[in-house]
Amino acid sequence: MTNKAVTHVLFDVDGLLLDTERLYTEATQKLCDCYGKQFTWDVKKQVMGKKEPESAKMIVDMLKLPMTVEQYIEDIHKEYDTLFPTVPLLPGADKLIRHLHQHKVPIAVVTGSNTKSFELKSANHKEFFSLFHHLVLSGDDPEVKHGKPAPDAFLVGAQRFNDGIEPSKVLVFEDAMNGVEAAHAAGMPCVWVPHAEQDRSVMEGKTELILDSLEHFKPEDFGLPPYDS
Structure with a gap:
């Protein structure tokens, strides 16, 4: 084993456990289409993982949308209300979470989502999310003062x-650069499962491991119980 041995695990949700990043892109582009704007990967990668008010302001400002941040949030939520309840789990997520839960490894969710958004996305996955010790919904959690890339969440x-538990013993799974930065700032080792378009060199030295999918994760590489053969 060459990576750091850990005892606890924290998981982001969007784009890591749930296939929501595709839906975020679809909803945002549909709204941008009304104003002839493109929600490009260059914009998306900068807002991923941030709290909603901050990401909304960045999108409005960067794309010069002729609307207030409040109006943007109201309009985008109409799209979310339709799309989010249909979201599936990503490959490897169910197997990994059930394995860790079965072996009594403490696991928790840490997401930038607020309560309403999370409830929409998890509507068809309540039993799955019940396996976690706790959920940190940092979008409206009063103890999380600053969203990712700050370490607060x-x-x-x-x-x-x-x-x-010491931070160095807590493994973080993330898909977004802001999340990797947050884990690094918190002193926690991180497994990064980036978007296919993401330049992987930008997080050099800030991750323990980079994977194409959770399906490729080997728990024993971090001192966790291995999958049954």
Whole structure:
């Protein structure tokens, strides 16, 4: 084993456990189409993982949309209400979470989503999310003062295990650059499962491992119980 041995695990949700990033793009582009704008990967990669008010402001400003941030949020939520309840789990997510839960490895969710958004996305996956020790919905969690890439959300996530775990023993799974930066700032090792278009060299030195899919993760590489053969 060459990676750091860990005892606890924190998971982002969007684009990692749930295939929502595709839906975020679809909803945002549909709104942008009304104004002849393109929601490009260059814009998307900068807003991924941030709290909604901040990401909304960035989109409005960067694309010069003729609307207020408040109007943007209201309009985009109409799209989310339709799309989010249909979202599937991503490959490898169900197997990994059930494996860790079965072996009593403490696991938790740390997402930039707020409560309403998370409830929409998890509507058809309630049993799956019940396997986690706790959920940090940093979009409206009063203890998370700053969204990713600040470390606040992951530090709160670790504290809520209530066992005094050291950050270095908490493994983070992320798909977004902002999330990787947050994990690094929190002093936590990170497995990065980036978008196919993402330049992987930009996070050099800030991740323990980069994967194309959760399907390729080997728990024993981080001192966790291996899958049954």
